[in-house]
Every structure is written in C-alpha cells, then in structure tokens.
Amino acid sequence: MFFPRLKWVAIISGLLLLSACNSADVPTSRPAASLVNTESVQSIFYAPSQQFIGRIEAYKDVDIRAQVSGYLLERHFEDGQMVKQGQVLYDIDPTRYQAAVAQAKASLAQAKANLTNAQINWQRASRLLPQKNISQSEYDRLTAEKLSSEAQLEAAEALLSASLVDLKHTRIVAPFDGRIGQSEVSQGDLIANSNGRLTNLVSLNPIRASFKVSERERLNMGLDQVDAHSSAQTETAIVQLKISDERIYAHKGQLDFIDNRIDLNTGTIGISAKFANQQQQLLPGQYVEVQLTSHASVSALVIPRRAVQSDLEGEFVMLVSEQGTAERRNVSIGPVLEQGVVITTGLEGDEQVITAGLQRIRQGVPVQVVEPQAG
Missing domain, CATH: 1.10.287.470 (Helix hairpin bin)
Structure with a gap:
C-alpha cells in the first residue's frame, strides 16, 4: 500500500528538482539601454552682467513760480515745447x-x-x-x-x-534748456507766489537712470572700487538700457552717482548713470531695465539650457557614468549666455551631460549614447 504513494512522491520531487535546475541555468534578461544624446561641458570666459529695474530722472526739474504779484499780460510758449535758457515764458504787468x-x-x-x-x-x-x-x-x-x-x-x-x-521778476524766463510743461495760468489772471506753480520745466539732455543694487551685487560687479566722478569708472562697467519695447537704447551710459550708505530697510544702495538723450526718447518717470556688464572677464562652465531639469530638490543634470548608466548631479546655475547656461557648482568640467532622451531615463538605468557632441 505504501510503495505506490512513495513512488509518486519521488517522481514529483524529481520533477521539482529538475525544474529548479533548469531555471537556474537560464540567464536573467537586463533592461534595454535608453538611447540618449550628450554634449560636453564647455569652459569659457565671459563678462558678468546684471539687470536692474530703474527709473529715468531729469537732472534739473523745477516748478516755475511768480516772485511778484500782478496781472499776467502774455504767455510766450506753447505747452510741451522745448525752450532755451533765458527764453521769456511769462510777462506780468x-x-x-x-x-x-x-x-x-x-x-x-x-x-x-x-x-x-x-x-x-x-x-x-x-x-x-x-x-x-x-x-x-x-x-x-x-x-x-x-x-x-x-x-x-x-x-x-x-x-x-x-x-x-x-x-x-515781472518777466519770467527759463532758467535752463528743457521741455516746458502745461501752463496753469492764462492771460489776464492775477497771479502771485501764493498761487503755486505756473508751469514745470525739466531738462532732457543729458538725463539719468537711477536704480538700486544689493550690497552683494555691488561687490560682485566691482562697484565698490568705482569713483563715479572719475573717468576711470568707464573701465569697470558698461551701462546699457533696455526700454519698454524691448529695444536696446542706442547710447551707452556712464555711472555718475553712487550713494554713500546702504539703505537699512532694503539692504540696497542707490546708483545712477548719465545718458545722452538728444532725441528725447527717455522721459522723466519712465521705467527702464539697466544692464551693467563688467569689463573684466571670468571663467565659467556652461552647458545647454535644455540639459538642466528641476524638481523639489532644485536644479540638476543627468550624466553618463563610467558604468554606462544615468547619473544625477545637482547643480547651481548662473546667468544664461549665448553659449548656454552657466553652472556655478556641481560640475568639474570633464563631464558629458545628457541633452536628449531625458524623459526616458532615471538614476542608475543603462543608457547608450547615440550622438555624443563636443558642444
């Protein structure tokens, strides 16, 4: 009675052992390598540049007021016209x-x-x-x-x-060249100093752009070494404006004022630059983008902007490791240049960064470089 049962147990055990041996002999299949493109990290020299929001201001901006009282006999200008220094504006009786x-x-x-x-x-x-x-x-x-x-x-x-x-003082004249504003009085009005301003006059050429920079930006751009009233300051930075329609203003500026203290509330310091304005493109109160570019070049590592990704941990790039797998490298980025984005920390300069096929890879997966590029 027991022999047939033992026979079947032996047969089943033998089959299970044979199956195990056969499965051990079959190699495990590896996932297919993802196809990617790479580019080399470039080392370049570039001039550091910073952008700031500024406002256009007139060097001379005055309210024209009467210093004597009397009836206004005549007005000698049209609202908004350009006037010369010494030109008659009003005649009082x-x-x-x-x-x-x-x-x-x-x-x-x-x-x-x-x-x-x-x-x-x-x-x-x-x-x-x-x-x-x-x-x-x-x-x-x-x-x-x-x-x-x-x-x-x-x-x-x-x-x-x-x-x-x-x-x-019964004859009011323009104290300097500039553009006159709208007249607040008309012929025949009885005017006096207590009436307030008669009109406003602003100088337009040259004109200044005022802006504020942080203490760190001031040091990074070398502005702590600038004497705003010395011609040597032009060797420190190039000043350009971008006006509201995204055009670069034709004339470069010259730093002419750096304040003598840091604002305790904002941690910034006031700076202004002088610009030629023959065509009156710049008007007081106008907002502009001020770009400061250093004359001194510095070395930097750059990679294509498309190679940089970001998540909750910050910016990172994917590299090809020596084992042929994808490797994540966290980086800090700087300004975007024509050659690519500047990498301030995270890369050594001899890496190959993955620029295409990023959506199919993650840390540690095998990759195959299809088209490595020098950058």
Missing part, C-alpha cells in the same frame, strides 16, 4: 514796479544831495574846530548828520536794487 523803481531813484537822488550837504558842513566844522570857532558839541552834531546821511544813501541804494529786482 510791470506798471506798479516801474513806478517803484522811479520812486527809489528819486529817494536815492535826495539821499545823495543830503549826504553832499552833510559832508560840506562837516568839512567846514573840521576846519573851524581847531581855532575854537565852533563848539565841540556842534562838531559832534554835524558828524552825526554826515554819518546819518551816509546810512540813508545806503538804504536808498538798497531800495533801488530791490525795486529793480521786483521789476525784473
């Missing part, structure tokens, strides 16, 4: 001030006559006093009259000067 000048001239003439008479009397008394023909008190009185007449003459001269200044 000068009648009252002409009369004041005439009165001041008469007072001056009277003061001169009084002084002449006082000097004659004093000189006569000076000759009579030694012979005791005049008392000391009389001599002192005549001396006081002479001094009083001299003071009255000075007061009359000052009054005439003030009257002439008031008369001059």
Whole structure:
C-alpha cells in the first residue's frame, strides 16, 4: 500500500528538482539601454552682467513760480515745447514796479544831495574846530548828520536794487534748456507766489537712470572700487538700457552717482548713470531695465539650457557614468549666455551631460549614447 504513494512522491520531487535546475541555468534578461544624446561641458570666459529695474530722472526739474504779484499780460510758449535758457515764458504787468523803481531813484537822488550837504558842513566844522570857532558839541552834531546821511544813501541804494529786482521778476524766463510743461495760468489772471506753480520745466539732455543694487551685487560687479566722478569708472562697467519695447537704447551710459550708505530697510544702495538723450526718447518717470556688464572677464562652465531639469530638490543634470548608466548631479546655475547656461557648482568640467532622451531615463538605468557632441 505504501510503495505506490512513495513512488509518486519521488517522481514529483524529481520533477521539482529538475525544474529548479533548469531555471537556474537560464540567464536573467537586463533592461534595454535608453538611447540618449550628450554634449560636453564647455569652459569659457565671459563678462558678468546684471539687470536692474530703474527709473529715468531729469537732472534739473523745477516748478516755475511768480516772485511778484500782478496781472499776467502774455504767455510766450506753447505747452510741451522745448525752450532755451533765458527764453521769456511769462510777462506780468510791470506798471506798479516801474513806478517803484522811479520812486527809489528819486529817494536815492535826495539821499545823495543830503549826504553832499552833510559832508560840506562837516568839512567846514573840521576846519573851524581847531581855532575854537565852533563848539565841540556842534562838531559832534554835524558828524552825526554826515554819518546819518551816509546810512540813508545806503538804504536808498538798497531800495533801488530791490525795486529793480521786483521789476525784473515781472518777466519770467527759463532758467535752463528743457521741455516746458502745461501752463496753469492764462492771460489776464492775477497771479502771485501764493498761487503755486505756473508751469514745470525739466531738462532732457543729458538725463539719468537711477536704480538700486544689493550690497552683494555691488561687490560682485566691482562697484565698490568705482569713483563715479572719475573717468576711470568707464573701465569697470558698461551701462546699457533696455526700454519698454524691448529695444536696446542706442547710447551707452556712464555711472555718475553712487550713494554713500546702504539703505537699512532694503539692504540696497542707490546708483545712477548719465545718458545722452538728444532725441528725447527717455522721459522723466519712465521705467527702464539697466544692464551693467563688467569689463573684466571670468571663467565659467556652461552647458545647454535644455540639459538642466528641476524638481523639489532644485536644479540638476543627468550624466553618463563610467558604468554606462544615468547619473544625477545637482547643480547651481548662473546667468544664461549665448553659449548656454552657466553652472556655478556641481560640475568639474570633464563631464558629458545628457541633452536628449531625458524623459526616458532615471538614476542608475543603462543608457547608450547615440550622438555624443563636443558642444
């Protein structure tokens, strides 16, 4: 009874052992290598560049105000036109001030006559006093009259000067070349200094772009070595503008101001650059992009921008390891140049970065380079 059962157990055990031996002899199949393209890391020299948001400002920006009161006789400009220094802008009725000048001239003439008479009397008394023909008190009185007449003459001269200044201010002229704003008054208005500004005048050529940089950016660009009022500063940085329509402004600028302290609230320092503006393309209040480019070149490693990926850990690239597998390398990136993106940390310079086929690979999978490129 037991022998048939043992026979079947032996047969089944033999079959299982044979199956195990056969499966051990069959090699495990490896996954197929993913096809990728690579490029070499390039080492280049480039001039560091930084972009900042700036605002255009006029070097001269003044409100034109009346310094004397009176009726406005005439306006000599059109709103928004360019004016020259000394050009007449407004005429205020000068009648009252002409009369004041005439009165001041008469007072001056009277003061001169009084002084002449006082000097004659004093000189006569000076000759009579030694012979005791005049008392000391009389001599002192005549001396006081002479001094009083001299003071009255000075007061009359000052009054005439003030009257002439008031008369001059009835004609308002442009203090410098620039573009005039909209007039706030019309012919026939009674105007005075209390009325506020009559119009506004700004200079447009040259003009400045003001912007702020951080302390770190100031040091990186070498601006801590710049004397803004020295021609040597042009050897430190090239200043260019990009205006609102993405065009590069035709004229390069020159740094002309670096503030004397760091703003405690923002950690930035104020800087400005001067630009020629003959065509008035730049206007005060206009926002621009200021680009500072260093004259000194530095070495850098660059790779194609398409080779850089990012996830929650940051930016990274995939390389081909010596074992023929994909290898992840975390990197820090810098500016994007014409040659590619600058890699500040993470690469040594002798690697081959994967530029195509990235969607099919991950860390450690086999890869096959289809078309390695020198970059």
